[in-house]
Amino acid sequence: MSAAGSAPPAGTRLGARAWARYLLAMITIRPATASDQESLGRFGAALMRQHHAEDPRRFLQVEHPEAAYGRFLVSQLSNPNAVVLVAEHSGRTVGYVYAGIESTNWNELRGPCGAVHDVYVDETARHLGAGRELLRAAIDWIYSKGQSQVVLRTMTRNEHAQHLFTTLGFRPTMIEMTLDRESGRTSDDG
Secondary structure (H helix, E strand, O other): OOOOOOOOOOOOOOOHHHHHHHHHHOEEEEEOOHHHHHHHHHHHHHHHHHHHHHOOOOOOOOOOOHHHHHHHHHHHHHOOOEEEEEEEEOOEEEEEEEEEEEOOEOOOOEOOEEEEEEEEEOHHHOOOOHHHHHHHHHHHHHHHOOOOOEEEOOOOOOHHHHHHHHHOOOOOOOOOOOOOHHHOOOHHHO
């Protein structure tokens, strides 16, 4: 049995690569719909909690974010410059990606591009290829909108995600740094 509770047909013996292809074939990517609001909210809230747990001074945390996050993502379904896609495994929604098209940004010194804002896969379905397939679908959508560059941000200590992004061709380009007033440091402290 795999981590997701799937097994190949009885009597089938698969090597590691064949097993990976078998699991990947069970991942379906589709556009999100309003009926996905509950699972989108649950995944978005989990993403928020994951970030907040990593750095509570930097990342927002609100009580019961599921409903608001779900509403926000569903509100993006009618935005022609945004896409929300979900991954399904064995008929169960296991993750999502939210991406959009952005214009030239002088603050960030970059031209128009596609931006991956969120990608999340439920812990019970990780390592099945859903994150990779969600990102590939979002990248394809961005390219279909005439963009030639895709950017995303990742937590500095999220090495698993960074590895995935690198295998898809992303390269590090910026590091965000945060200064909190409460840290007690001043510009004279060095």
